Amino acid sequence: MIPPPLPPRRNPVATFFVGLWDVMNFTRRLILNLLFFGLLFLVLLVFVAALGKGSGVKPLQERTTLVIAPEGRLVEQFSTDPVSRAFARAVGDSSAEEIQLRDLLRAIEAAKQDKHIERVLLQLDKLQPSGMASMREVAKALAELRASGKQLVAYGEGMSQGQYLLAAQADEIYLDPMGSLLLEGLARYRQYFRTGLQDKLGVDVHLFRVGEFKSAAEPYILDAASPESKEADLYWMNDVWQRYLADVASARGLDPAQLGAQINALPESIEAAGGDLARHALQMKLVDGLKTREEVEQLLAERGVADEDDERGFRNISLQAYLAQVDSRRLPVDKRPQVAVVVAEGEITGGDQPAGRIGGESTAALLRQAREDEDVKAVVLRVDSPGGEVFASEQIRREVELLKAEGKPVVVSMGDLAASGGYWISMDADRIYADPSTITGSIGIFGLVPNFTRTLDKIGVHTDGVSTTRFAGAFDVTRPLDPEVGRVIQAVINKGYADFTGKVAAARGKPVEEVDAVARGRVWSGAQAKERGLVDELGGFGDAVADAASRASLEDGKYRVRYIEKAASPFAQFVSGFAGTRIGGVLLHDSGLARAALARTMPETEAQLRFVENALRDRNGAPVKSLAYCFCGL
Structure with a gap:
C-alpha cells in the first residue's frame, strides 16, 4: 500500500506571517465585537436612565x-x-x-x-x-x-x-x-533664560522685532526685564489696580485711598491682628x-x-x-432675527482648530457662516486672546471685512485680553468695546530664531555639507546664523509691522505716524487704549450686543442672541448625555477605564513657551514666520 503524499512543507517565514495574520484577524474581530456590545450596553443604560429621570426639569418652588x-x-x-x-x-x-x-x-x-x-x-x-x-x-x-x-x-x-x-x-x-x-496688589514676574540657554547650554537665540516695548520674547535673550518692559507694564497695571480698589471700596462703602494705604501697611496690621487673617479682614471691614x-x-x-x-x-x-x-423656558422655535456671537478665545494658530480654540481657517469659517445665514443681521466678535500667528490673524480679519461688505455690522467686545494678534482681528470692526481693565494694544511683530551650533559642539556634533547658493540651508538651526540671513528676517519683521500699523491706521482712520506713536509693541489698559483711539467705547458684552442690534435696526426685545460655534459630533453628544445621567455618573466615577481614558483625552494646557515652540517648528514651508503675540496678562 502506497502511503499518501505528505503535505508540502511551508516556508518558516511564510508560516510566521500567516500566523501573525491570523492573530491580527482574531484581535480585530474581538475588538469590534467588544465595541459593538459595549455601545449596545451604553445605549440600554441611557434608555433606562432616561426612563428614570421622569418628565424633565422639576418646577421651581417659591422662596x-x-x-x-x-x-x-x-x-x-x-x-x-x-x-x-x-x-x-x-x-x-x-x-x-x-x-x-x-x-x-x-x-x-x-x-x-x-x-x-x-x-x-x-x-x-x-x-x-x-x-x-x-x-x-x-x-x-x-x-x-x-x-x-x-x-x-x-x-x-x-x-x-x-x-x-x-x-x-x-x-x-x-x-x-x-x-x-x-x-496684595497686582504683579507680573517672568523667568528669564539667557544665562541658562546661552551660557549653560550654548543655545544662541536671535530675536528680530519692531517696537522697543514688544517684550514678549525678551526672556530668551535677557536675564531680567528691560527698562521699557517694566515702564509699560507698571503703567497699565497701576491703572487696573486703582480701578480694582475703587470697585471694592464703592461696593463696601470704603475710601479707596485708605484701602490702598491699609494694604501697604499689611505687616503692621496683620501683626496687630495676631497673625489671624480672618480677623484682619474683619478689622479692615x-x-x-x-x-x-x-x-x-x-x-x-x-x-x-x-x-x-x-x-x-x-x-x-x-x-x-x-x-x-x-x-x-425658551421657545422651541425662535424666528426672530439674530445677533450672532463668535468667540475668539486663546492663542491664534493656523488651520482648522477644534472647538474652543482660535484657528485661522476654523474661526474664519464661523464668521463666514454668520455672513451666509440670512437670519443673522449683525455680529459680535468676542475677543479674549494674546494673539499668535500673523497670517491666521489676517484670515480672520478678512472675514470681518467681508461681513461688513455684506452689510452686516460687526462689533468687537474685548474680554480680559485682546492684544497683538487679538487686536489685529478686532481693528476692522464697526465699533470696538473694551472694559476699562481690558489689556489690549501690543501692536508689534517679532520673530525668534534659536541656534544650537554651540550646544551640539559641546557634545562633539558638527554640521557640514554643501549648497548650490549661499542661502540654501541658511535657516538650519544647527548652523551658525549668517548675518545676511538676519537681514532677511528683519526685513520680513519690518514688513509685518508696517502691515500691522498700516491696517490699524486704515481701520481707525488715523495717520500711520499717529498709530506708530501708540504702537511699538506697547500694552495699554482698556481705558488707556480709548484715550489713544485704539478703542471706541468702554463697556461690556451686553453693551456690544445692544450696539450691534442698533446698527442693524433691530428693536429691543425683537431679536435673539445666538452663539455660532463648532457643533459637537453625535458620538460626543451621546457620551456627554450619558455621563450627565445619574447611572452614567456612577458607572464612570467607579471605572478605572474611564479615568485612564480621561487622562489620555484631556488636552494639555498650552503654555506660552509651547506656543512659540510650535510656531517655530511648524512654519508650513516658510523660512520665517511672523508672530503677533503678547505675553501679557495677570
Whole structure:
C-alpha cells in the first residue's frame, strides 16, 4: 500500500506571517465585537436612565435660594470637547472644570427677574478667576441683582482678591474663622533664560522685532526685564489696580485711598491682628462677620425655607440646575432675527482648530457662516486672546471685512485680553468695546530664531555639507546664523509691522505716524487704549450686543442672541448625555477605564513657551514666520 503524499512543507517565514495574520484577524474581530456590545450596553443604560429621570426639569418652588458656587476656570467658551468635560465631571476631576462667563451672567440676569428666587448665596472658593475685565462684568451683574432687591450673601473659607471682587458686591460677606482673605496688589514676574540657554547650554537665540516695548520674547535673550518692559507694564497695571480698589471700596462703602494705604501697611496690621487673617479682614471691614459653613447655612435656613432633607438645610437650587430651568423656558422655535456671537478665545494658530480654540481657517469659517445665514443681521466678535500667528490673524480679519461688505455690522467686545494678534482681528470692526481693565494694544511683530551650533559642539556634533547658493540651508538651526540671513528676517519683521500699523491706521482712520506713536509693541489698559483711539467705547458684552442690534435696526426685545460655534459630533453628544445621567455618573466615577481614558483625552494646557515652540517648528514651508503675540496678562 502506497502511503499518501505528505503535505508540502511551508516556508518558516511564510508560516510566521500567516500566523501573525491570523492573530491580527482574531484581535480585530474581538475588538469590534467588544465595541459593538459595549455601545449596545451604553445605549440600554441611557434608555433606562432616561426612563428614570421622569418628565424633565422639576418646577421651581417659591422662596428658593440660588447657590452660585462655580468650580474651575472662568472662560469665554469651553476649551475641551463635551466628551472630556463629561468624563471629568463624572470622575470628579475638578482641575478640568470650566464655567462659561455667558452661563454665569445669564443665570444672574434670570435670577434678577425670577419671582421664585428669594436670595442668592455666593460660594467662590473653587472659582478660578480669569482677568479683571470678565470679573468686573460679573461684579456688575451681581451689583444689579442686589439693586433689584434680591438679597445677596457671600461666604468663603479662603478668598483670593479676584474672588473677593465678586464677593464684595454682596449685602453680607462671611468668612470662616480659620479662613483667609488678603488683598496684595497686582504683579507680573517672568523667568528669564539667557544665562541658562546661552551660557549653560550654548543655545544662541536671535530675536528680530519692531517696537522697543514688544517684550514678549525678551526672556530668551535677557536675564531680567528691560527698562521699557517694566515702564509699560507698571503703567497699565497701576491703572487696573486703582480701578480694582475703587470697585471694592464703592461696593463696601470704603475710601479707596485708605484701602490702598491699609494694604501697604499689611505687616503692621496683620501683626496687630495676631497673625489671624480672618480677623484682619474683619478689622479692615472687608467682611461682615466670621462664621463657619454650618452657621451660614443655619442663617439661610432661618431666613428662607428650612429643608431637613437637603444637605444644606434650606430650600435651594444649584447653578447648573438653575441654568437647566432657564433653558427649559425658551421657545422651541425662535424666528426672530439674530445677533450672532463668535468667540475668539486663546492663542491664534493656523488651520482648522477644534472647538474652543482660535484657528485661522476654523474661526474664519464661523464668521463666514454668520455672513451666509440670512437670519443673522449683525455680529459680535468676542475677543479674549494674546494673539499668535500673523497670517491666521489676517484670515480672520478678512472675514470681518467681508461681513461688513455684506452689510452686516460687526462689533468687537474685548474680554480680559485682546492684544497683538487679538487686536489685529478686532481693528476692522464697526465699533470696538473694551472694559476699562481690558489689556489690549501690543501692536508689534517679532520673530525668534534659536541656534544650537554651540550646544551640539559641546557634545562633539558638527554640521557640514554643501549648497548650490549661499542661502540654501541658511535657516538650519544647527548652523551658525549668517548675518545676511538676519537681514532677511528683519526685513520680513519690518514688513509685518508696517502691515500691522498700516491696517490699524486704515481701520481707525488715523495717520500711520499717529498709530506708530501708540504702537511699538506697547500694552495699554482698556481705558488707556480709548484715550489713544485704539478703542471706541468702554463697556461690556451686553453693551456690544445692544450696539450691534442698533446698527442693524433691530428693536429691543425683537431679536435673539445666538452663539455660532463648532457643533459637537453625535458620538460626543451621546457620551456627554450619558455621563450627565445619574447611572452614567456612577458607572464612570467607579471605572478605572474611564479615568485612564480621561487622562489620555484631556488636552494639555498650552503654555506660552509651547506656543512659540510650535510656531517655530511648524512654519508650513516658510523660512520665517511672523508672530503677533503678547505675553501679557495677570
